Amino acid sequence: MNIQLTVNGKAQEKEVDARLLLVHFLRDDLGLTGTKIGCDTSQCGACVVSMDGKTIKSCTCLAVQANGSDITTIEGVAPDGVLDPVQEAFWDNHGLQCGYCTAGMIITTVELLKKNPNPSDDEVREGLKGNICRCTGYQNIVKSVQAAAKVNRS
């Protein structure tokens, strides 16, 4: 099937199998390997991308469902090479170790802070409960989110 969509600001048109998952489309067809696959049961959030301004798990979405949409992956968060405050905050606050969950965490955080610019720690933790990190114990991720929130508000 033919799909047309915008990924990180760039128009894409491709022939894809109807069953192709969006995450494989992004990784294998477009070479955007920053989006990760951590599970096969829609549990971990490693694959989170932003679709039309909402976070979705790209492992649970078909490429054809993304037809006509506007997608941002981790590669598109800092298009001009200037890091987003969320990226900076993860870097400053040791919000990552192996980095495998990080793309999903950052995209989720960007959206979370849009909805709630001034979250409590509990709200951050609730907001991240669909994203699994096995390395950090989450504490520095929460700290990173709060630091980014502060910068965004200032």
Added chain:
Amino acid sequence: MTTRIFGSGIRRREDPRLITGGATYTDDVQLPGMLYAAMLRSPHAHAKINSIDITSAVGARGVVAVYTGADIEGVLNGIPCAWVPPGADLVAVTHPAIAKDVVRYQGDAVAVVVAEDRYQAEDALELINVDYEILPSVTNPEAAMKPGAPQLHEDAPNNQAFHWVSEGGDTEAAFSAADVIVKDTIIQQRLIPNAMEPRSAVATWTKATGELTLWSTSQNPHICRFLASLVTGLGEHKIRVIATEVGGGFGSKIPVYADEMITSFCSMQLGRPVKWTATRSEGFQSTIHGRDHVEYVEMAATQEGKITGVRSKIYAGMGAYLSTAGPGVPTILHGLIYCGPYDIGATKADVYGVFSNATPTDAYRGAGRPEATFLIERLVDLLAVELGTDPAELRRKNLIPKFEEGHDVISGLTYDSGDYEPLMDMVLGHADYSALRQEQAQMRENGHYMGIGVTCYNEICGLGPSQVAGAVGFGGGLWESAIVRFHPTGKVHVYSGISPHGQGEETTFAQIVSDELGVDVDDVTITHGDTSNTPMGWGTYGSRTTSVGAGAMVIAARKIKEKARLLAAHLLEAAESDVEYRDGQFSVKGSPDQSKSIQEMATMANVAWNLPEGMEPGLEASAFYDPPNFVYPFGTHLAVVDVDKDNGHIVVRRYIAGDDCGPQINPMIVEGQVHGGVVQGIGQALWEHAIYDDNGQLVTGSMTDYALPRAHLLPNIESLSTVTPSPHNPLGVKGVGETGSIASTVTVYNAVIDALRPLGVTRIDMPLTPEKVWQAIRQGHGS
């Protein structure tokens, strides 16, 4: 001039590529003409394979090849076990990469399909027809040793893989003389490490040169190459293993697995690159599990509360085959540390390694030491109840007093350095322990159940002297090496054989080398993870990367500095003995204006226009560092929990981690390691459990069913530390990668049992799920 950067929490240099999606993990590697492999795995725990029909799969769309156990016979050797503890009658059963006649656990590979894309490979798996004859199975290690249990391997009667006994002192005498003996049965449940990056391999065979390149999700690419050479029969010099970006391991990426070898085999057969990546559910079945002990443990003490003996009888589940380091975990890494931070006169570990129809077990964060700390600290709490004393004070009474240059314990180890009590005081003071106890008493009066767990631990890591490795049956050395090279422009490149995968050592190593050589930290590049451009090394596990890996760098850097100093003396026309080094500058004693920078020396050594007689050009050095001893970090952890007696729900209200890992190169990274470890340990106490049903089916075989710690379930961890340098390595550093998971499981467990004691609960099998807690409360005794 540079300021010392050791001890500063600078941001990690790894992060820019990781926060922008620019890193290349194994599954991100795309090669022209690459094929995809998918494994067909046994759905049964134990079965005979009568026949396999691959005809339809071979003809399916996109399929390039299908291989079964018959195809690898005589081509791929068995997957070896590389840790054989001596004196334990270990049965080294053959572990074929693809099962041919019998499958022994759910997840055992029986065939591989190679196709043009992932989807086609997966599709074709369904077209393979295997005729299985189901055999009886057993997964519990204690049950597996009972008479009449299903047998896994002909050469291993009673499913006994080994029997390892280690005794220090006379435990029989200690227990017969004891005033008090406390006992417990502990189930160290099976856990699944679940690094977020699934295992993956990309193999590419270059026929013309006879060389294999293997991207592999490995914590130890050089060991991977070494074992791949044994399995494939290729010379090590013909194999290149690349593991530059690895998404967490926690021990699960130490082993060399069948899948990576099968992927290599496929590429060698087909002459095209082949990629295999585990799905998460596939990983649950085929990536190693951890723990799985059934333990009978007891502690002897005097009426005054002096601990005099600890002993155990343990059935340690090895799974269906012996994984790479599996047998070393419940033995060497466990039974030798039974004294913990206490002066105990007699210890004995009596460990049966047992085959069962389950996924092989191996090192999982802490590996043997969380189990040891758990049983010691559980028994100390029971002893405190028995003696009617405060558990923290009972611990204090038994702590080994401060020592700086080694302390021998009865189990046969020499602890490097320790100063346990001040850190304990710091933690108790920070928590306001006596206020917590008062609060607990008040809450109990009001029918609320709050509990406090206090753990004192130490652990053995920084593995380790190679001579000891040999003596304890580890199939390799445990030294590390490094090459430190000055480029002509004065920039520095370091090549290390060790292989961090999330621990941030690209940053900490650069800090160390920058300090040693007096160059800016940004002028130092660290390369690791690729066997083709790094010197031999044994890998990242056992909290050894910094203490051993950096040890090699420091020595190499010091060699360079000395050479540069001699060159400086020559160029300054000064006597060698008059030239001294300080902060990147060489100057003549007494005339500081006569000086040369180390960067200038790098240029002059590299151009080699004017070298002293006999000096070789270039400014680089390699060093091999074999540590003289292990390192022994230690600490005190404290947890406060609230248990809802009506529904069994547990909230970890506070968690305080006091750890001493020696001087901290980058405190921010140290703290991150503590957080991650503590949370994994809490996961074991409260949620995680690999459950097999009676037919050997893994019931918790996906992330939906296996409960991993999530953000909203956890408290902030309060970190404290003291600094007690190790006398045994150049930087005095100890490891910190595993301390959290070593201490936290029992800390939280003890807190929960402490909370429930008024309700008559003395023990609950982990994980402490609300249902189990609720049932234990209803029964009012140990469940």
